Amino acid sequence: MIIQKFGGIAMQDKEIRSKCIHHIKDGLDEFGTVVIVVSAIGRFGDPYATDTLLQITDAFSSSTAASDLAASCGELIAAAVLSAELTEEGVPNAILHGVQSGIKTAGEFGDGTISHIDPSSILKKLEQTNCIIIPGFQGINADGQVMTLGRGGSDLTAVALAGALKASHVEFFKDVPGVMSDDPRKVANPLKLDFLQLEDFLPLLDCERPIIQKRAALHAIKTATPLYIRGVASTETGTWIKP
Numbered sequence: 001m002i003i004q005k006f007g008g009i010a011m012q013d014k015e016i017r018s019k020c021i022h023h024i025k026d027g028l029d030e031f032g033t034v035v036i037v038v039s040a041i042g043r044f045g046d047p048y049a050t051d052t053l054l055q056i057t058d059a060f061s062s063s064t065a066a067s068d069l070a071a072s073c074g075e076l077i078a079a080a081v082l083s084a085e086l087t088e089e090g091v092p093n094a095i096l097h098g099v100q101s102g103i104k105t106a107g108e109f110g111d112g113t114i115s116h117i118d119p120s121s122i123l124k125k126l127e128q129t130n131c132i133i134i135p136g137f138q139g140i141n142a143d144g145q146v147m148t149l150g151r152g153g154s155d156l157t158a159v160a161l162a163g164a165l166k167a168s169h170v171e172f173f174k175d176v177p178g179v180m181s182d183d184p185r186k187v188a189n190p191l192k193l194d195f196l197q198l199e200d201f202l203p204l205l206d207c208e209r210p211i212i213q214k215r216a217a218l219h220a221i222k223t224a225t226p227l228y229i230r231g232v233a234s235t236e237t238g239t240w241i242k243p
């Protein structure tokens with residue numbers, strides 16, 4: 001089993017999502033079972049992007065619980081869209097969201113942590129289908145409320161699920177071909193790295209827009225989970241990051 005994570009850019013439109021579906025089919029062929037984690041579609045200005053949802057009303061500053069519930073809907077919509085498009089392409093799949101995913105959270109709204117994952121519902125569903133979609137960035141707290149996991153939190157969802165489900169690794173699909181020696185938006189012609197130790201990856205995440213959430217990388221160190229970061233639009237070899 002592997003985990004595949006598709007972020008907001010990889011989910012941006014149907015054309016790019018068809019490339020995601022190609023990677024999912026490849027994952028199913030090679031590894032038999034794929035658990036997919038999706039982020040909200042697009043970036044600010046796109047109708048269901050996280051930053052768009054967070055600005056529906058300035059009253060969200062008065063209720064972080066309400067703000068989290070609204071923000072979580074972006075990933076729910078993304079899961080529904082990808083599920084329908086996979087079905088259209090002949091790939092049977094199921095969505096598990098909210099309490100069904102077994103992801104329990106603690107901490108503050110807007111910046112929750114995963115306290116525990118009960119994998120039983122996912123494992124039960126995997127007896128019926130080998131392709132499951134989990135909306136990233138969210139879990140359910142001890143009071144049964146939806147809580148989000150901090151910006152970039154779908155990465156943490158993916159890595160934490162890998163640990164709980166004993167997946168062999170997590171594949172991240174990006175608008176860059178892999179991890180570069182520097183952010184290509186900031187530095188011209190950075191080198192693509194083929195291999196990194198998880199510890200050596202951490203300093204590359206100390207920037208304004210890291211390639212994955214730092215908390216997700218720290219979780220991968222804790223659970224010794226290998227990560228593979230690759231371009232969504234190509235079959236070019238990406239970057240392996242291993243314990």
Ligand SMILES: Nc1ncnc2c1ncn2[C@@H]1O[C@H](COP(=O)(O)OP(=O)(O)O)[C@@H](O)[C@H]1O
Pocket residue numbers: 006007008009010039152173174175176178179180181182183184185204207209210211212
């Ligand atoms: N060292 C790096 N190598 C490659 N990309 C990097 C690096 N550091 C930061 N980035 C940025 O990460 C972006 C991809 O991450 P992001 O857009 O957050 O993906 P996602 O939507 O999948 O979470 C790239 O467009 C790039 O600007």
Ligand SMILES: N[C@@H](CC(=O)OP(=O)(O)O)C(=O)O
Pocket residue numbers: 006007008009039040050051074136137150151152153154155
């Ligand atoms: N959609 C959330 C969670 C996330 O991880 O998104 P992305 O994978 O697009 O960075 C955010 O914008 O913070």
